[in-house]
Amino acid sequence: MEQRNTVIHLEHVRKEFSVDNRFFSKGKRTVKAVNDLTLDIKKGEILGLVGESGSGKTTLARVILSLTKITGGSVLVDGVDIGKASKEEKKEFRRKVAVMFQDPASNLNPRETVESSIMRPLVLHGMPKKEARKKALETLRSVKMDERYLYSYPHQLSGGQLQRIAIARALAIDPQIMILDEPTSALDVSVQAQILNLLLDLQEQRNLTYLVITHDLNVIRYISDRVVVMYLGKMVEVGPTDVICTNPSHPYTKALMAASPILDPTLRGREKSIMKGDPGSLIHLPEGCHFHPRCPCAMALCAKEEPGCTALAEDHQVWCHLCK
Numbered sequence: 001m002e003q004r005n006t007v008i009h010l011e012h013v014r015k016e017f018s019v020d021n022r023f024f025s026k027g028k029r030t031v032k033a034v035n036d037l038t039l040d041i042k043k044g045e046i047l048g049l050v051g052e053s054g055s056g057k058t059t060l061a062r063v064i065l066s067l068t069k070i071t072g073g074s075v076l077v078d079g080v081d082i083g084k085a086s087k088e089e090k091k092e093f094r095r096k097v098a099v100m101f102q103d104p105a106s107n108l109n110p111r112e113t114v115e116s117s118i119m120r121p122l123v124l125h126g127m128p129k130k131e132a133r134k135k136a137l138e139t140l141r142s143v144k145m146d147e148r149y150l151y152s153y154p155h156q157l158s159g160g161q162l163q164r165i166a167i168a169r170a171l172a173i174d175p176q177i178m179i180l181d182e183p184t185s186a187l188d189v190s191v192q193a194q195i196l197n198l199l200l201d202l203q204e205q206r207n208l209t210y211l212v213i214t215h216d217l218n219v220i221r222y223i224s225d226r227v228v229v230m231y232l233g234k235m236v237e238v239g240p241t242d243v244i245c246t247n248p249s250h251p252y253t254k255a256l257m258a259a260s261p262i263l264d265p266t267l268r269g270r271e272k273s274i275m276k277g278d279p280g281s282l283i284h285l286p287e288g289c290h291f292h293p294r295c296p297c298a299m300a301l302c303a304k305e306e307p308g309c310t311a312l313a314e315d316h317q318v319w320c321h322l323c324k
């Protein structure tokens with residue numbers, strides 16, 4: 001496989017939130033949203049991040065974007081530790097990494113025209129208004145929308161058009177890395193493919209690196225080169241998309257894949273039983289493997305000892321006692 005450089009390096013990253021539990025008068029509790037995660041994202045790759053709701057995906061995105069302070073570990077972007085970066089390096093970093101959050105309303109201001117929405121980050125980065133206006137038009141065209149939309153407001157646009165504008169807004173700063181949190185979940189199925197194809201075209205034209213966060217495994221299958229599977233703040237499996245989708249090793253990944261509509265229907269009923277039980281709590285994490293209370297193959301060891309990393313291939317790792 002082609003050797004590509006690492007653009008983002010996460011080293012034993014932890015992000016904990018203190019939550020007030022006054023209702024039960026027990027004082028503060030800790031939510032371990034991202035729990036000791038080590039990962040490299042390579043230049044030019046499309047990395048998919050999947051996991052149930054609350055597994056820590058958006059928190060991880062916010063950590064990479066430096067929108068939240070990490071509790072432990074380090075995040076390096078192009079070799080620069082963002083926790084120790086100078087003001088200049090931070091400014092540079094904000095130009096390199098763009099984001100599109102899962103809630104479309106948080107990407108666009110309802111009171112701003114498309115033009116001013118796209119221009120705003122450019123002006124904030126110090127670009128003169130005239131140049132920013134030109135760039136806004138250029139970027140709008142690159143997401144296959146024409147000039148007349150520049151003066152529209154968000155409520156005048158369809159879901160697909162809004163998502164194109166959100167992409168244009170993220171692209172305008174000419175980032176190298178884009179974090180896409182649920183890029184298609186708010187869209188009609190017929191529009192989803194158009195948006196994914198647009199993202200793929202832009203990635204190829206601009207040699208972008210994507211971190212795509214989604215619940216939708218069809219999106220992952222369609223768009224990503226590699227997949228990271230998270231469960232309760234931890235990585236449980238990482239590998240090439242075809243391996244993770246067709247021959248997953250971790251019981252949790254198997255369950256996720258089985259819950260996805262395109263897999264072999266004869267397997268679906270059996271595998272779905274794995275997902276019975278509550279998704280665990282990030283406050284009261286189970287001892288041993290965090291997935292063991294829901295795992296149909298759990299052994300005595302799984303309740304006692306947290307599994308370490310097993311490399312099944314150079315590019316395929318899993319954290320499961322059963323896979324040793």
Ligand SMILES: Nc1ncnc2c1ncn2[C@@H]1O[C@H](COP(=O)(O)OP(=O)(O)OP(=O)(O)O)[C@@H](O)[C@H]1O
Nearest residue numbers: 017019031033052053054055056057058059060282
């Ligand atoms: N600011 C915060 N304060 C307290 N807890 C938080 C905060 N932000 C996130 N959490 C908790 O961290 C955990 C992970 O949340 P996160 O939003 O990262 O999950 P997610 O995988 O993105 O879920 P979803 O798929 O629903 O978007 C959740 O239990 C959430 O309640």
Ligand SMILES: [Mg+2]
Nearest residue numbers: 057058059102
């Ligand atoms: Mg999320």
